Amino acid sequence: MKAIIVKESRELALIDLPEPVPGPGQALVDVKAIGVGYVDVMAVRGGYVRFPGTGAVPGLEVVGRVRAVGRDVSEDLIGTEALALAAFGGYAEQIVAGADRLLPTPSGADPVDLVALGVNALVAEGALHRTGVVAGDRALVRGAGGGIGVLATQIARARGAEVTVVTSSRERGERLRALGAAKVFDRTGAGLPDETYDLIVDTVGGPQLPEYLELPRPNGRYILIGGVGGSPGPEPFAPLLREFHKSVTFFTFSLNSLSPKDLRRSWDRVMTLSVEGDLSPVLDESFPLSDAATALRRVERATPFGKVVLLPH
Template identity: 60%
Template sequence: MKAVLVEPQQRLVLGDAPDPAAGQGQAVVEVEAAGVGYFDLMNLRNGASSVPGVEVVGRVEDRRRVLALILSGGYAQQVAADADQLYPVPDTLDPADVVALGVNAMVAEGAVRRAAVAPGERVLVRGASGGIGVLATQIAHARGAEVTAVTSSAEYGERLRILGAAKIVDRTRERPEETYDVIIDTAAGPQVREHLELLRPNGRYVLCGGTAGVPEPEAFEPLMRDFHKSPTLFAFSLTSVSPEERRKSWDRVLKLVADGQLSAVLDRTFPLGEAAAALQHVEQGKSFGKVVLLNE
């Protein structure tokens, strides 16, 4: 099969690789589309040498279409996946759209649930134009929250309004000034502190990503200073979620899609052979939604 191989200096090239064999409790997936994300970029920066890619959509032996979550190897024509990490996909959905949901939808859905977002609450989403952010915005809106999306341009703001954001903050020109019941933060970085300070009494802050880097330890000082407001800080990673809970989350995501309350947001597709360009595009941080590799 063809797969994206990691050469010295972390150069990505499309080359030949042995067809994967299904081990005990595994299935081989014929990959139609693979997600490209920040996680792949971080792995490569940290020196990973295996074929990148942690989520694919494709068909298994009995021709069922599935979403498969794997540890690596998704940028390929085939990949072996654990059977308990295969999630059903209705044939009515486009494979690229399903990947654009994929892990990001489970993270967004899980973050909104952890925060127990209730109707009428004010929710701030940081990194709103990102793969997770566009979905968190829609899911919080579907729960009846008033969503403020923090983004980086007027154009993205307009697109986020269409997805359900009631208010927009353009982070290149302004800072949020209201207070919030819930903050869903995929960016983290030095601005965690000033955002923690925006929590209302009994507010919940869900950290679920770090595109802007790791916050200083002092960033968390408002948690103690605002003790009287009983703030809650969650760090939420899908890694800690059991396969059974992931399955339930995926079912809820598909239900939201079927009900017309959630749609996949695809930024761009690239052919498998252009994986390096796809990753470079993700690295630029200017995508609106998800970047996907297609096997053509």
């Protein structure tokens, strides 16, 4: 099979690899669409400790069809389509994933649409579920034009929140309004949004984290789900301690902490939102697998609006 590996120089190369064999508890999936995310950038550039490094195949999520299963896995899975979550290995024509990390997809649905939801929808939905978003909440989304942000904006809106988005251009702001944002704050100017919020969903972190930690209302919730802005520096939590009386709850959220059962529940909620028309995938651009380096650079430069996807065929 064709697969992309990371070379010692940190460049990517398309090579032939033997087809993987599913072990006990695993399934072999023929890949139809591959999700590209900021985690892949970190993995390839050497900033993600869970990635094995040189010679390994990046890619955490694919949509495809199950071709074979290993021991202790029901053969009923063969021929079904699923979103497969893996600990890397996704930039390939085939992937082996744990059967408990296969999330069923509706037959006939477009694999590109499904992978454009994929991990990003699970993170956005999982984060909003954990913080208990309710109708009438005033919510703020940072990194709103990114893969996770465009979905968090829609889901918060679908749950009845009034959503303000932080983004980097008028054009991105308009696109986010079309996805349900009520207000837009342009982060390329000075200052911060001049309101306070019941709920802040932050995919950015970075040096401005302490300033954003000033924005929750009393009893507000702040959930940090990513770090595209880099390190928040020393003592980012000083505002929470200084404003102890506000009883703000700070969460971190990683999909890695969800049990297979909770992953499945979250995916079911994502599929329901999608079927009911409350959540649409947002595709930035798709590239052939052989062009993975271009796709990755696009994510690295923070230019995509929505999801970047690779196609093995």
